[in-house]
Amino acid sequence: MDLTETEDEKSFRAEARQWLQANVPATPLPSFDTAEGFELHRQWEGLLFEAGWSAVSWPVEYGGRGADYLKWLIFEEEYWRSGAPGRVSQNGIFLLGPTIIEVGTEAQKARYLPAMASSREIWAQAWSEPDAGSDLASIRSKGRLSDDGTEWILDGQKTWASRAAWADWCFGIFRTDPESIRHRGLTFILIPLDTPGITVRPIAQLDGDAGFAEIFFDDVHVPVANTLGEPGKGWNVAMAAAGFERGVSLRSPARFNVAVDRLIELWKQVGDLDDDTMRDAVTDLWMQAEGYKLHTAMTVTKLLEGGHIGSESSLNKIFWSEMDVRAHELALQLLGPGAERTDGPYESWVDGFLFSLSGPIYAGTNEIQRNIIADRVLNLPRA
Amino acid sequence: MQFSFSSDQRDFAASLREMLTNEFTTKQLREIWDTGTGHDPALWARLSDMGVLSMMLPETDAGMGADFTDVILLLEELGRAAVPGPVFETMTVGALALHGTSFATGIADGSVAVTAALLGEANVPHAGMSDVVLLRDGDCVSAVERSALQLTSVCGLDGGRSLSTILRPTGLGTIVAIEWSEAIDAGALGAAAYLLGVSSRMLEIAGDYARERRQFGQPIGAFQAVKHLMADALLKVEFARPAIARAAWSMAVGDDDRSRDVSMAKVLVADAAVKAARSALQVHGAIGYTWECDLQLFMKKAWALIPAWGTTTFHRRRVSDAVLGVRV
């Protein structure tokens, strides 16, 4: 065990900090769930990419920096501490990208990764359907091969696809074997959202912005070369991606450490400092965020030493999402009646509160995560 | 940065687990409970032979010169087996307080057991069978031979801890080379690591039962209410684990934040232990409420250690003083 940073890690941190200080926009960008904000975030990501900070843990040849995950954690710390914008490219860089690196062909890596890293192409995840949420394996959107075998022809409907209102591409799973049931016979397909036959209908979220969208597929033709992994093995491809996402990459600890630091500032500003209950609650949150950071560092060390993250990644997902809700609930409690106002000095807490509430739902609800933990970590009998 | 244990550290813990699984079953633990001494001299000798007790003593005292990162996995194993007697006390605060004294080699050869009464001299665990008791003298710690103290034994929940109230004649004891706050840090971290082991053992016992017990034609572990109860308990246990490891590192290197880190570890593991005990009992139903069920051996250990070496309030306040500034 050695928790000190190496010289190499220190200089990496210093380099990241320096670049961020010089380049992070002075005023926050508008929400990426608006047309204008989306494009401004795309520009910001382009800047990140030019400087090599967009996908730090990817190999250099695909637009990354070739950094290990510990350095990625360092970068994330610097990123969130600098007040830099949220990542509009999240789905691509942290979910699809690592999956392509793992299972994609050389041609796919060359085709998709650099454009993803630079945010020339921004991705949406098209997995959920109206009748397939938690029960994702019951998806019905289908794909069939064209007569000459060169194209998938897609029909059906996806929904809740984050960023899809303005994204360029989506990655979906489709039932390509009509005889198949459940996890078998699904194929993971990469689809340009401007393909004829696709209709994207934005959906306003709790805050009123179009943070996700429905995607309708009506006789949509895409080349079979857009298949990621083997046809019929789409479920495994999707689950490999999701496990890594839950375990490490979806929510790096730094954003919670930063949120809790802001909460402490808020408490000092507006809290009743004689109220020990509040003092204890704020302290507990600090410990949670710190605990999450340590847990992630341990997981990442395990990965670097050749270990794997399995179903225990579900523990992470529950932990951060519940901590995030709690932090925002506490902030609103501190703000009292002032928390009702959405355009004042505390806007980010109110926005953040609304967003935090989706954490226990997306990326697999927390109930589903508990099922996974019980079945696969605690080895309890299946229902 | 490298946040993991070495293969030596893991191997030693694995061999300790193997020894305890084979040589110290719950049947044997119950026999110790029945003696009323809260101590197993044979097991103590075995731990001494394995070099477990002397880990944190310097080599000049026949120890291993190890630090906290070397012992927390061992402490966890001792907790998994609910090893009776002042085992984590002797290994951690005992070794740190008494190295270089005439007691040190006794710790190594198993002839000296050490307990501590640094947060009050009532209900002191293990005092009756220890050879040395560490007592508070202001900011300092004194070592007093048990034979010089007047003890009144009192009854306790956990048969692996015999309790006494100490009456201390004035002017007794030798000041030892550890400050009171440093001793609290060491003992609290020892307790935390041991309690982690107790907590995960309770979940193992509950898991075994949930796979085996059937109601409504299926194992109760297939019911979602049972699954979620246990998943939530596991969550707390698994998030206490890295906090304990970090505290061990902070203690090992003498980090400025070590007291904060130890307190954080103790708060998280105490919460985990509360949750694990409640959940494990609930999963068992009535059988869990019996003397006969082994779960009680671990629950009672947990309930004894949750407030020991500083209550959760004590430790949470230490964290908040460090993070939010001292309360005015």
Ligand SMILES: Cc1cc2nc3c(=O)[nH]c(=O)nc-3n(C[C@H](O)[C@H](O)[C@H](O)COP(=O)(O)OP(=O)(O)OC[C@H]3O[C@@H](n4cnc5c(N)ncnc54)[C@H](O)[C@@H]3O)c2cc1C
């Ligand atoms: C902000 C946001 C962004 C999203 N982004 C995307 C995206 O980009 N791409 C995408 O594909 N999807 C996305 N989703 C969809 C998300 O993955 C689903 O909402 C989620 O999987 C749950 O499905 P559902 O909404 O249909 O709820 P349901 O599955 O209908 O669940 C409703 C309730 O029932 C509970 N429940 C269901 N089954 C069980 C069970 N077996 N045991 C216990 N409880 C159960 C759930 O936990 C939940 O509380 C997003 C959702 C949100 C809120």
